[in-house]
Amino acid sequence: MYYFTFEKRLHSSFKIRTSITLTSILTALIIGGIFFLIIGINPIAVYKSVVTNVFFNTYAWEDLFLKTSPLLLTGISVALAANLKIWNIGADGQFYMGTLGATWVALNYGGALSSTSIIPLMFLAAVLAGSLWALLPALFRAQFGVNEIITTLLMNYIAISWVDYLIFGSWRDPKSNNFPVTPEFSESTYLPTLLNSSVHAGLLVGVVIILLIYFILKxxxxxVQITITGDNPDAGLYSGINIKRLIVIILVLSGGIAGVAGMLEVTGVQHRLQQNISLGYGYTGIIIAWLARNHPLGVIFYAFFMAVVFVGGENLQIVFGLPKAMIDLFQGIILFCVLGMEIFAEYRLKIKRV
Amino acid sequence: MPQSVVLELKNITKSFPGIIANDHINFDLKKGEIHTLLGENGAGKSTLMNIISGLYPADEGELSINGEKTNFLNPKQAILAGIGMVHQHFMLIKNHTVAENIILGTPQKFHLSIKKIHKEITTISEEYGLFVDPSKKIQNLSVGEQQRVEILKILYRGAQILILDEPTAVLSPQESESLFKILHKMVATGHSVIFISHKMKEVLAISDRITILSKGKVLKTVQRDTTTAEALAKIMMGESKLSSELSKESQSEVDIKIQNSVNQNTVIELKNIYADNKQGHPVLNDISLEIKSGEILGLAGISGNGQSELAKVLGGLLPFKKGEYLFEGKALDKVSVSKMIKLGLGYIPEDRKRFGIAKGLSIANNFLIRDYQNPQFYQNRFLNWQKIYKYARKKMTEFDIRAPSEKTSIGKLSGGNIQKTILSREISRSIKFLLANQPIRGLDVNAAGDIRNLILKAKESGLAVLLISEDLDEILTISDRIAIIYNGQIQQVVPRDQANIEKIGLIMTGIPD
Structure with missing residues (x-):
């Protein structure tokens, strides 16, 4: 008789953790492949098509970077808070509020101000709006211990409703044939692009913010306050750290960063506010943070990886006529595998004989 | 009156890595009696009760219920055999009603008749005076009422043998009184009770027999009628006098050191301090004490008499209601943890793994707990990790902290190495007062010796030290003066050379001088 037991690992190094993450992604690819088989498509053809159409195509590369920019920010937003063991599920709502703040500035001052003054102004408005959206859950968590997972999540729906309210109402473009979109922003609001491509400077903003957060944490x-309190709140208390204040600062900062992601999307890509502008960037940020184990530099790598999933998914829609839901499904499988394999970071599977 | 034996333990032995928690324990419980287990923390009471209630099996020995040999494999079998335990920390679901909590885990029909269940509960509660409304939610009940629900839960399942683990620790005196009445009613109807406590007064008030446990062994079982508080205290302290090899060994070395301790200025002074615990019960009632530089004041007492709260007040974790707290002669108007750190307080917390360390972080990182503001770790206002690693390495050699590297996560170290890390961190910055709460509890002999010597060195370097311990041996070995706490009050302060173990033991158990 053989049986399986789990044995606690003495060391769980960076190497082990990374290899576990990569194995879980591989597992996700295999499980995803089974789904492709079920709907009658050869999974090898699918993955081959993703590789050729994503990595060997200039336009796709641009798209990859365009998708990476907001993901860098929502990823670091979630990862920052998670370093304090605060789960910001509300990055998507904060993203929407960021688009709202930036749009308000763009619509009101777009024609009147030059690029150099309006872009910082939009940035500020987006940070403010995103932070504000995180402030309420932060205060409730710090003061009354209300679970931030629930409150930040619910705030998402309110944020989306606000955006809908405005684009269906007072912000709707009169020339849009009743489409729920705002008028196109004036050109002064456009983010500068990199190297003659359509890739906007937001990519750099994302990387800079991540490096900054990395520096702050380290x-x-x-x-130090975040690291100690995140690992053991009681040790934080005994170190004289004002934990309530810390929670508010970090969650608000996290919200502000997610807000910037929203601003990048309206000013760098769409140049107007429209429905479903997020594509779930905030939720994907959660997966990125998990994959990166909340390490800022890991966020850079996994944000790019998730962009590949997005762009690859779009390619599958075109080439194989698959529904968009396939991307969501695939993201779900990845998260499922990563969470499921978490146990192997701490334990080793042993096969024993009786 | 007590007749047949309902529960009998013969030669029960249970060991855990590095410690024998129960060493050939013999114990029996008769029908209709209250049998008390008396002993300090770590005496093996909890292990014994966990064996009886089926949480884990004994390594050796026999357990018989009503004369029949049994061997419980899980708690369910113990419950079916009529054993019920009320844990010190209640096992209740807060946002469910009393009735829902009581029936949880009992066999019921698919369709619950709430009315019938309420009636059944009311019948039991009226019989024993356990008054509580079955439709109320647990979160709306007082601690005393919650305890009644725990007892009801056990009775509803038909338990004949009840184990109560320090049931009065969380109760007010009035609530304790009514608990005792309930217990008397229960034994009158043929139930049997194992009562765990270390409050001498109540032990004498309600027990039929008393078994004294120490370091995993039964010292003696006595009839209530034939004993007195003094006699019990003597039995308990008797073990202390025959103290372990180690303290004898270190005695001579210690004696020399104590001689050259010169008492200088007062570092800490408390004047008439009053404070409440989390539940809002008063736990410190008029505490006054003084600790001078270059001395160790040992605080002796049985746990639960206000030591934890006193440590928290001194450390700035618990605010006090009345009184004065002076640090080097200056009264502190607002006490906070960070303020106390700045003033120069080194603090070894009672629960070292919960408060003292961040398990998932490296040893080096753990040197930043309580010390992260120290300028020596910074360069141009930013942390310099090379300095921190170097510092950690230095401390690891200096204090003989054994670990593969300073980057190893501290949770993987042994208790002794963890405690050395905490102690080295606390005494390495410039402090004036070291507060050591149970610094050697649970450590192996060698680590305990190391910690003891480090505390002595700290004192020699001129620190004021408060040593809180339940272990009289430990206190007598290294303290210069001994303060005895009982019921939130300092009963007496005696210099070590005038200390009389028996007398201290009596005062600790609340028997006036």
Whole structure:
């Protein structure tokens, strides 16, 4: 008789953790492949098509970077809060609020101000709007211990409703034949692009913010407070750290960062506010943070990886006529595999003989 | 009156890695009696009760219920055999009603007749005076009422043998009184009770027999009628006098050190401090004490008499209601943890794994707990990890902390190495007062010796030290003066050379001088 037991690992190094993450992605690809088989498509053809059409195509590369930009920000937004063991499920809502803030500035001052003054102004408005959206859950969590997973999640639906309210109402473009979109922004609001491509400077903004967060976590007093309290709140208490204040600061900062992602999307890509502008970037941010184990530099890598999933999914819609839901399904499988394999980071599977 | 034996333990032995929790324990419980288990923390009471209630099996020995040999494999079998336990920390679902909590886990029909269940519960509660409304939610009940629900839960399942683990620890005196009445009613109807406590007064008030446990062994079982508080205290302290090899060994070394301790200025002074615990019960009632630089004040007492709260007040974790807290002669108007750190308080917390460390972080990172503001770790206002790693390495050699590297996560170290890390962190920055709460509890002999010596060194370097411990041996070995706490009050402070173990033991158990 053979049986399986779990044995606690003495060391769970970076190497082990990374290989577990990569194995879980591979597992997800295999399970995804089974789904393709079920609907009668050869999975090898699917993955081959993704590789050739995503990596060997200039236009697809541009698209990859365009998708990476907001994901960098929503990913770091979730990862930052998670370093304090605060789960910001509301990055999507904060993203929407960011689009709202930036749009308000663009619509009101777009024609009147030059690029150099309006872009910082939109940035500020987006940060403010995103932070504000995180402030309420943060205060409730800090003061009354209300679970932020629930409150941040519910705030998402309110944010989406606000955007809908405005684009169906007072912000609707009169020339849009009743489509729920705002008028196109004036050109002064457009983000500068990189190297003659359509890729906007938001990619750099994302990387800079991630490096900044990495620096804060690693090198500052605030960072130490987050690390200690995140690992053990009681040790934080005993270190004299004001935990309530820390929760508010971090969750608000996290919201502000997600807000910036929203601003990038309206000013760098769409140049107007429209429905479903997020594509679920906030939720994908959660997966990215998990894959990266909340490490800022990991976020860069996995944000790019999730962009591949997005662009690859779009390619499948065109080539194989698959529904968009396939991307969501695939994202779900990845998250499922990563969470399911988490146990192997701490334990080793042993086969024993009786 | 007590007749047949309902529960009998013969030679029960249970060991855990590094410790024998129960060493050939013999114990029996008769029908209709209250049999108390008396002993300090770590005496093996909980292990014994967990064996009886089926949480884990004994390594050796026999357990018989009503004369029949049994061997419980899980708690369910123990419940079916009529054993019920009320844990110190209640096992209730807060947002469910009393009735729902009581029937949880009992066999019921698919369709629940709430009315019938309420009636059944009311019948039991009226019989024993366990008054509580079955339709109320647990969260709306007082602690005393919640305890009644726990007892009802057991009775509803038809338990004949009840185990109560320090049931009065969370109760007010009035609530305790009514609990005792309930217990008397239960034994009158043929139930049997194992009562765990270390409050001498109540033990004497309600027990039929008393078994004294220490370091995993039964010291003696006595009839209530033939004993006195003094006699019990003597039995308990008797073990102390025959103290372990180790303290004898270190005695001579310690004696020399104590001689050259010169008492200088007062570092800590408390004047008439009052404080409440989390439940809102008063736990510190008029505490006054003084600790001078270069001395160790040992705080002796049985746990639950206010030591934890006193430590928290001193550390800034618990606010006090009345009184004065002076640090180097200056009264503190607002006490907070960070303020106390800045003033120079080193603090070894009672629950070292819960408060003292962040398990998932590296040893180096753990040196930043309570010390993250220390300028020596920074360069141009930013953390310099090379300095932190170097510092951690230095401390690891200095204090003999054994680990593969300073980057190893601290949760993987042994208790002794964890405690050395905490102690080295706390005494390595410039402090004036070291507060050591149960610093050697649960450590192996060698680590305990190391910690003891480090505390002595800290004292020699001029620190004021408060050593809180339940272990009289430990206190007598290294303290200069001994303060005895009982019921939230300092009963007496005696210099070590005038200390009389028996007398201290009596005062600790609340028997006036």
């Amino acid at each position: 090198k500052t007093k605030l960072g």
